[in-house]
Every structure is written in C-alpha cells, then in structure tokens.
Amino acid sequence: MQNPDISIILVNYKTPHLIVDCLHSVEKHTSGITYEVLVVNNDPDPSGQAVVLNAFPTTRWIEMGYNAGFSRANNRGIAESKGRLVLLLNSDTLLIDNVLKRCVDLLDSRPEVAAVGPMQITRDGQVHTEAYDGFSQLRRYFYIVPGSGFFKKLLHRLLPDNQYTDPDEVDWLIGSFIMTRRETIQKAGMLDDNFFMYAEDVEWCYRLGKHGKMLLLRDAFYIHLEYGSSTDYQERKVTHINRFKPQMHVSNLLWVRKQYGVGAYLILILHYLTLIPVIFGWKIGVNLLKLRPPFSELENQREFARHVGIFLRFFWKTVFNQKGFYKI
Structure with missing residues (x-):
C-alpha cells in the first residue's frame, strides 16, 4: 500500500473521548488527500484504547508505558509514521473545513515553507486573541513589570519583534496544529525530549524555521477547545x-x-x-x-x-x- 500524504499524530492523556470527537471532524471535513492516524498513549488507564479503536479501528495505537509528555510521545509517533507529511494535532481540536488539504497543497507548491498551521478559534468562532506567534512576544511576557506604557515601550525596545514581508510568516506555530514535511524534520531534528510539556513547540519551530518559512494562515481556522489533558499541570x-x-x-x-x-x-x-x-x-x-x-x-x-x-x-x-x- 502506498504511504499516505499525512501522518496525523495525537497524544492521549485522559482524553479518549476528545480524540474521538477530533477524528470525527477530520473524517467529516477531509477529502482529496490520504492520511493515517497514530494515537500515542501516555495514560496508564487502559480503557481509552477501546474508546478510540471502537470508533476508528484503523487508528494505530502506540503505548508509551508512562506519561511521557508531549515531546517524547510525538517523537514516538513521528518515528513510527509513514506519511510524507507529518501533522501534530491536539486531542482537544476540531476541524471545521478541509484545512488539511489546503495545508498539504501549500507545502507541495511552496518549497520555501517549512511548516504551516491555521488560526485557533473557540467553539463559538472567536479567534484566540492571547495566542502568541512571536519569540519576543513570549519573552516580554516573562518579565513582571508595572503595566505602564513606559515599561512596555522599554521591553519592546529591548526585545523587538521580528518583521516579515509575508503577512502570514511568524516565528512559531502553536503545537496544537503543526504540519511539516518529513524531510524537514530529518534536517531540523525531532522535538527536544527534555521538555515534558509546554514550550517544546516554540523550540522546535525555531529549528524548523532555519529550513524555511513558518506560515500561520490567517484566513484558515480550527477549533481549539483548550481543556484537554494539560489542565492537570x-x-x-x-x-x-x-x-x-x-x-x-x-x-x-x-x-x-x-x-x-x-x-x-x-x-x-x-x-x-x-x-x-x-x-x-x-x-x-x-x-x-x-x-x-x-x-x-x-x-x-x-x-x-x-x-x-x-x-x-x-x-x-x-x-x-x-x-x-x-x-x-
């Protein structure tokens, strides 16, 4: 059997029902491309496997044996995947249109692009306004200073944002939806498995970005519920x-x-x-x-x-x- 266009990798930690909802949205809205789904299990509770495989029996279920966090679980999925493109997709996401096909077409037609992702929205269609896409945006947030304009201006002067001619180009993409080529991963390396959870997507995008543009499609959207397994931390x-x-x-x-x-x-x-x-x-x-x-x-x-x-x-x-x- 020919390898699929995309390997969709999801990590399970106490979210099997969210994964089922996510995969229903993928099945409903995706056409014109082939894909495989790999679920990497970080949850010691074995019941999630039956929940997912009963709904989607062709899903490849991979056991980590412990709560390995986001980086290590996704790296395991990447290592065992077969698609020419790889999509990291959070369990608490829902597709609303054929955004996977659009991202595939973009990566196939624009070799200068290293990775691509759409905008996050809430279930009621509101854009996630607090989602950062710049390295300096994050670094400025780490400094706890008075909220006056003087301090904000000072931080912007010390830590300015990168400027791009392409309005869709950003420093990094949110880890809930990152699509890239397998060959780009081979050049940049997998996610850094020292990270347990959070910031691994930022660090990975920094390395991916050395091999091409990081594009955030501002007219493409997916729902990010943001109440998955991360609430435990x-x-x-x-x-x-x-x-x-x-x-x-x-x-x-x-x-x-x-x-x-x-x-x-x-x-x-x-x-x-x-x-x-x-x-x-x-x-x-x-x-x-x-x-x-x-x-x-x-x-x-x-x-x-x-x-x-x-x-x-x-x-x-x-x-x-x-x-x-x-x-x-």
Whole structure:
C-alpha cells in the first residue's frame, strides 16, 4: 500500500473521548488527500484504547508505558509514521473545513515553507486573541513589570519583534496544529525530549524555521477547545505576579536557555529573585499606610516566592543545559 500524504499524530492523556470527537471532524471535513492516524498513549488507564479503536479501528495505537509528555510521545509517533507529511494535532481540536488539504497543497507548491498551521478559534468562532506567534512576544511576557506604557515601550525596545514581508510568516506555530514535511524534520531534528510539556513547540519551530518559512494562515481556522489533558499541570489562580503556571514556566525557562543562551536565562532568574523582596516590601508598606497588620494579606507574595522556588529546583540543570526530564 502506498504511504499516505499525512501522518496525523495525537497524544492521549485522559482524553479518549476528545480524540474521538477530533477524528470525527477530520473524517467529516477531509477529502482529496490520504492520511493515517497514530494515537500515542501516555495514560496508564487502559480503557481509552477501546474508546478510540471502537470508533476508528484503523487508528494505530502506540503505548508509551508512562506519561511521557508531549515531546517524547510525538517523537514516538513521528518515528513510527509513514506519511510524507507529518501533522501534530491536539486531542482537544476540531476541524471545521478541509484545512488539511489546503495545508498539504501549500507545502507541495511552496518549497520555501517549512511548516504551516491555521488560526485557533473557540467553539463559538472567536479567534484566540492571547495566542502568541512571536519569540519576543513570549519573552516580554516573562518579565513582571508595572503595566505602564513606559515599561512596555522599554521591553519592546529591548526585545523587538521580528518583521516579515509575508503577512502570514511568524516565528512559531502553536503545537496544537503543526504540519511539516518529513524531510524537514530529518534536517531540523525531532522535538527536544527534555521538555515534558509546554514550550517544546516554540523550540522546535525555531529549528524548523532555519529550513524555511513558518506560515500561520490567517484566513484558515480550527477549533481549539483548550481543556484537554494539560489542565492537570495548570494552576487556576492567576494574578499579575503569579501569571506563570509552574510546569509551563519551567519549560519556558528551558527554552530561553536553549535558544538565547545562559545569559538570557540568568537575567530572568535574577529578575524573579529581585522581585521577591520588592513585592513583599511593597505589600507591607501598603498595609502600614492603610493601618492594617503589616504581614496580612501576603498570600499572593508567598505564592510567587513558592513558584520561584520551583523554578530554582531546575536551576543547575538548566544553566548547564543538561539532558533530563524537566517535569515537576
């Protein structure tokens, strides 16, 4: 049998029913190309296999044997896939039209393009406005500074965005939908398996982008529900200083170290360490001015200090860029 046009790779961790919904949308909306589906299982619960294979018996089910995270699971899928193109697709996504055919045609007709993906929308059709596609956008977000225009302008000056003549060209594509050629992966390498979850798509796109353009099709869309397995690794409370989910930011810091070097990483760590006495001192001062007990209502500050402590667990490994599994 001839190899398919696309190998669609999904990772399962407690999301078999989402995968079934996703594959129904793929089946409904995809025509004019051939594809295979590989589901790489990170979930120790064996029941998901029957859920998926009963609905889609031709799916190739691959067991990892443990929760291997996003990079290692997708790398296993890539290694066992047969398509000339590879699509990483999140389990919590839904196609709404024949976007796979459009992406295939684009990669086939434009050899200067390394990878392509469509825009994310919500179930009710709203574009995900908080989705970043630039390296500097992410790096600026990592700095916790007052929200005034001065500091925003300063960060933009220090960390400017890359400029492209093609309006669809970006620095990186969200890992929930990345299509690329097998030959491009052979040149750039697979995902970095030191990452457990988050930022691996950013780092991978940096390497893919060395071999061509990264295109975000601004007139093509897919639904990203964003409530899949990743919720197990997120903290719900978000404030200005506690904006980082610990697992996500451990991975973000690893990406900064790998792409921008040890200096950029150390500056961020120093920034967070310096902030600890600043935010405690500021809150104590506010309490005194309002005639409250000086050490009251410091939960937000303590939470930030706890998060920095989590980041520091990986400090020496990150400084020396050591191989390992950067999982909290």
